[in-house]
Amino acid sequence: MKILVIEDEPQMLDTLVRSLKQEQYLVETATDYESALEKVGVYTYDCILLDINLPGGSGLEILEELKKQQKTEGVIIVSARNSVDDKIQGLELGADDYLPKPFHMAELHARVKSVLRRRKFDGQHLHQLQNVQIDPDKHQVWVAGQELVLNRKEFDILLYLVTNKDRLVSKTALAEHVWGDYIDQADNYEFIYSQIKNLRKKLKDCGAGIEIQAIYGIGYKLVAA
Amino acid sequence: MKLLNYATSYFAGLLLVVISVWAALFYFNMLDEIYDSMDDGLENQKILVVQKATRDSTVLRQKEFEAGYFSIKEIPFTLAVHRKDRYQDTLMYMQNEQDFEPVRMLTTVFRKEDQYYELRVITSMVEEDDLIEDLLYSLLWLYLGLVGSILVLNNLLLKRIWKPFYHILQRLQSFRLEEAKTVPVQKTNIEEFQLLNQTVEKLLQQNVATYQNQKAFIENASHELQTPLAISLNKLELLAESQPLHEDQLQQIGSVMENLERLTRLNKTLLLLSKIENRQFAQEEPVPLEMLLQKTLLDFEDQLSYKDIAVDLQVQENVSLQMNPDLAAMLVVNLIKNAIVHNVNGGFLRIGLSKQELTVENAGQEAPLDGAKVFTRFYKETSAATSTGLGLSIVKAICDLYGFRVAYGYRQGHTFTVTFQKAVASV
Numbered sequence: 001m002k003i004l005v006i007e008d009e010p011q012m013l014d015t016l017v018r019s020l021k022q023e024q025y026l027v028e029t030a031t032d033y034e035s036a037l038e039k040v041g042v043y044t045y046d047c048i049l050l051d052i053n054l055p056g057g058s059g060l061e062i063l064e065e066l067k068k069q070q071k072t073e074g075v076i077i078v079s080a081r082n083s084v085d086d087k088i089q090g091l092e093l094g095a096d097d098y099l100p101k102p103f104h105m106a107e108l109h110a111r112v113k114s115v116l117r118r119r120k121f122d123g124q125h126l127h128q129l130q131n132v133q134i135d136p137d138k139h140q141v142w143v144a145g146q147e148l149v150l151n152r153k154e155f156d157i158l159l160y161l162v163t164n165k166d167r168l169v170s171k172t173a174l175a176e177h178v179w180g181d182y183i184d185q186a187d188n189y190e191f192i193y194s195q196i197k198n199l200r201k202k203l204k205d206c207g208a209g210i211e212i213q214a215i216y217g218i219g220y221k222l223v224a225a
Numbered sequence: 226m227k228l229l230n231y232a233t234s235y236f237a238g239l240l241l242v243v244i245s246v247w248a249a250l251f252y253f254n255m256l257d258e259i260y261d262s263m264d265d266g267l268e269n270q271k272i273l274v275v276q277k278a279t280r281d282s283t284v285l286r287q288k289e290f291e292a293g294y295f296s297i298k299e300i301p302f303t304l305a306v307h308r309k310d311r312y313q314d315t316l317m318y319m320q321n322e323q324d325f326e327p328v329r330m331l332t333t334v335f336r337k338e339d340q341y342y343e344l345r346v347i348t349s350m351v352e353e354d355d356l357i358e359d360l361l362y363s364l365l366w367l368y369l370g371l372v373g374s375i376l377v378l379n380n381l382l383l384k385r386i387w388k389p390f391y392h393i394l395q396r397l398q399s400f401r402l403e404e405a406k407t408v409p410v411q412k413t414n415i416e417e418f419q420l421l422n423q424t425v426e427k428l429l430q431q432n433v434a435t436y437q438n439q440k441a442f443i444e445n446a447s448h449e450l451q452t453p454l455a456i457s458l459n460k461l462e463l464l465a466e467s468q469p470l471h472e473d474q475l476q477q478i479g480s481v482m483e484n485l486e487r488l489t490r491l492n493k494t495l496l497l498l499s500k501i502e503n504r505q506f507a508q509e510e511p512v513p514l515e516m517l518l519q520k521t522l523l524d525f526e527d528q529l530s531y532k533d534i535a536v537d538l539q540v541q542e543n544v545s546l547q548m549n550p551d552l553a554a555m556l557v558v559n560l561i562k563n564a565i566v567h568n569v570n571g572g573f574l575r576i577g578l579s580k581q582e583l584t585v586e587n588a589g590q591e592a593p594l595d596g597a598k599v600f601t602r603f604y605k606e607t608s609a610a611t612s613t614g615l616g617l618s619i620v621k622a623i624c625d626l627y628g629f630r631v632a633y634g635y636r637q638g639h640t641f642t643v644t645f646q647k648a649v650a651s652v
Contacts, residue, residue, distance in 0.1 A: 009452055015459040022466075080451040084551075102455030102489050105462045153527065168466050170479075172486050180524055191531035216472055217479030218465055 001116060002026045004045045006036040006062065007078070008054050012101075016049065019105045020112075022167075033057030040066060045073050047115050049108075050095070052079040052086055060086070063093040074115035078103070104173030106164045113163045127162050130209025130224050134159055143206045153178055154199045161212060161222035170219040196220065228387065229379045237372050244371075248364050252357070260329070263348055264312050267331035270294065270346045271310075275335050278342075285342065290317075295346045300334065305341035308334040317347065327352060389413035393425055400429060402436045440503055447496040454492065458485050494615040498602075501552065501622040511545040512553040514578055521557050522576075525565055533571045534588075541579040546645060548627055556623045559616040560585045560641055573638065586640040593635035600631070617641075 003025045007013040013029055020027045028045070030036035033056035040048070040062060048066075052059040059077065066073060077090045080101040087098040096115045099108065117125045117136070127134040133142040139155050141148045150158065156178040161169060171189045200212050211225040226234070274295050278284045290296050311332045316325040329350045334343050392411040410422050465478045500506065522529070522536060529536060546553060564574050564587035572588030598604045600621040603614040620641070624631040630644040 009456070011456045012452060012459070015456060015463060018463055019459070080448050080455070101451045102458050105459055168462065170462070170482060170486075172483075179527065191527045194531060195527065215465075215475060215479075217476035218482065219479075 001046045001120075002028070002044075003112070004028050004030065004036075004039060004043075004048045004073075006030045006048065006054065006059065007051045008032060009051075015105075016108075019108070023109060023112075031055075033062070036062055037065060040071070040073075041069070044071065046120060047074045047076065047112055049112075050075055050077050052077060052081060052090070060089060060093060063090065063095055067094050072119065074119040076108075076111055076115060078108075104170060104176075106160070106167060106169040106173040107177060109167070110160055110163045110177065127159070129162055129165060132162070132203075132208050132210055134162055143203070143208045146206060148202060148206055148208075150199070150202065153195050154202070157195060157199055158203075161220060162210075165210075165222050168215055168218060168221050172219075174219060229383055232383075233372070233375055233379055236375050240368060240371055244364055244368050248360060252360060256353075256356075259350075260312075263329045263350065264331070267312070267329060267346050267348055268310075270348070271331055271333050271344060274344060274346065278335070278337060282337075285337070290345075290347065294348065295344060298343045298345075300341050300343045302341055305334045305336075305343075308343075314350065315347075319349070326350075386415070389415065389418040389422065393418070393421055396429075397425065402432060440499065443499045444496065447492050447499070450492050451489075454485060454489050458482065458489070461485070491615070494619065497555075498615065498619060498622055501619070501626055504626065506549040506552050506626075509547055509549055511547055512550050513543055513545045514553075514557070514583065515540045515543040517553060517557050518561075518576060518578065521554070521561050524558075525561060528565050529574070532565065532568055534565065534568050535573045537573065537575045539575070539577045541577075544578060544580055544583075544645070546627075552623050552626070556620055556643070557583075559620050560643075563587075563616050563620075563641070564639075567639070575638070581644060581646065583643045583645075584640055586636065586638045588638045594633060594639065596633045599633045 001024075003020055005013060005016050005020070005027060007016060007029070008031050010031070013031065017027050017029060028039065028043075030039050033054045036054065036059075037057075050059045050062060054062075059079070063075060063077075066075065075095045076097045076099055077086070077095045078099050078101060079086060090098055096118070097111050099111055114136075127136065131144040134140070136159055139152070141150055141155065141158065157174065160174060160177050171192055175189050175192055196212060196214075203210065203212070209225050210222055213221045213223055215221055274284065274297075278297070285297050285299075287293055287295065287297055313330055313332070314327055315330050317328045318324070319326045327350045328347045331346045332343065333346075334341055336342070389411055396410075410426060413419055413422065461478055461482050465475060465482075470478075518538060518540075522538065560583075561574070561576075564585050567589045568574065568587050569589060573586075574588075575584075575586040577584040577586075595604075600617050602618045604617075605614040620643075621631055623629075624643060630646075632642050632644070634640045634642065
C-alpha cells in the first residue's frame, strides 16, 4: 500500500511517517503545494493524507486537481482548522474523510484502513487475525468459523483494537471512537472497563487466538494470544 | 422624556413666570392710566358744576346724587379749611345692575358767597374683578397659544433640525459588533452633528476592527495550539509503543498524555465558545428535542449504567426549536453530561420537557451551588481533575445566542432550567 503524506510541519510529518511505516505501508512525503501537486500528478497512491494549510497553496486546490485528473486516491484531510466549512467543502471535493488535529494515531490508522478497504477492496475485505474474522459492514465476528455474538459497543471496541493490532490504543482514543466525540469531557473512562471485561471473557470463552492486554495508565493493546 | 419635550417643558415654565410678571405690570399700569383719565374727567366735571352753581343756585340744592352725577352739601368753615381735592373708590347702588358697583368719587370744597359747600362728583368705574377676569382669560389664551406654537414649532422645525441626531441614535441602537455592518451616515449641515457623526463612525470602526482582531486572535491562537499539541501527543504515542518500557515509565507517559488530552479539550472548547459567540453557526432548522434527548441518553447509557443512575424522562409536549442542530445537540449533551459527571453513584437524573422549558435535575452533593458563578468559565465546584469547567459556559453561550434563559436552582437536586421564550418577553 502506498501512502502520500502532504504536511508542511516537519515534526508532524516525521511522526506520521514513522507511525505509518510501522504498519508496513510505503510512505512518501510532500511538504509544500508545488511538490505535492507534482507527486499527485505523476504517481498514483492508495491513500493521501492531506493538510489544508500548505505553503504555496491550499490542500483543497490539490483535491480539485485530483478530481480533474479523475484519480481515485482515497483522501483523508488532516487539518488544524477544525472548521465545518472546510470539512463540507473538502468532502464535496471528493475527500473520503476529515480528521481534525490533534488526533490519536489509533484513530488515524482506523481511518486509513477504512479508506483503503473501501477504495481497494470495494468493501469486501474481511479482517482476519489468527482464528478471528471480522466483517465491518455486517457487524459480524467469527471465531474459528463459529459466529460470536457481540453487542454494538463490544463490536466497535474489537474492530478498533483489531485495526490497531499490536499498537497501544489509549483509552481516550478508544472512548472517543466508540462512544463518540461528546464523551471527551466525561470525568473518567471507568465505564469502558466493564465493556472490555465482557469482551475479554467472550473472546476467551470461544477460544479466540487474540487477547486484549491492559497497559496500565495508558490503555489497551490487542495481541495474538 | 424626549429631548424636544424636555426643552418645551422648560419653555412652558419660563413663559408662565414671564407672562405672570408681565400681566401684573400691565394690569397696574393700565389701572393707573384708567384712574388718571377718570380723575381728569371728574376734575372737568367739578369745574363745570362749580361754574353752573355760580350761575344757577338751584344746583346747590342737589343734596343727593339722585338723577345727577353730583351732590352738594353745605359745610361749616371749620370743616372746609385745609380741605384738598380727594379722589376715592367707593360703592354705589346701581339700578341697572341691581347691585353695589364701584364708582370713582371726587370730593372737593368750593365757596359761594361766603358759604362753603362740599361737592362730590362721581363717575362709574371699571369693575376691577371683571377686568382681572378678562385679563386672566386673555392671558390664558395667550399662554396656551404660545405653548401650542412652541410645541408645533419643536415638532416640525426642531425635529427636522435634530433629525441627524436621532439618526445617529438609531445607528448606535442597531449596531451589533459581531455583525459588523453599520447603518449609512446621514448627511447634515450642522457642524456639531457632522462632528458627532464622524466621531461615532470612527469609534464604531475602531471597535469593529478591535473585535475582529480579537476574534481572529482567539481563533488563530487556538488553531496554532492544535499542531504542537498534535505533535506532542503523537510523539508520546510513538514513544509508548517503543519497546521495552517499564510499567512506571508507561504510567508517566500515560499521565502526560492525559494532561495533553485535557489541554486539547480545553483548547477545542474555547474555540467552540468563541465560534458560538461569533455566531458562526448560521444554519438553522427545527430540532425536535425529545428525539435529541433520547439519542443523547442512549449515547450516555454506559456511563449512566456504570454510575447506576436512575433516568426519568418526562415529555409533556415534543417541542421543536428553530436552531442550529449542532448547537442544539451541544446544549443537550452538555446539560446531561454535567448532570452525569456531577452525579453520585446510585443517584437520579430527571429530565422534564414542556412547551416552555427544559429542566435537568440531578442528584449530587447535598448543597446548592453558587448560582451566580455556576455559568462562568472555568468555575469548578468539585475538583474533578478532567473537567474543563466550560460545559455550562457552552450551555449559557448557546442560550444567549438564541435568547433562551438558563437558570440554576436547588430543589431535591441540582436543577438547570432552560426557558425557551425570549428573555425579554418573559420578564
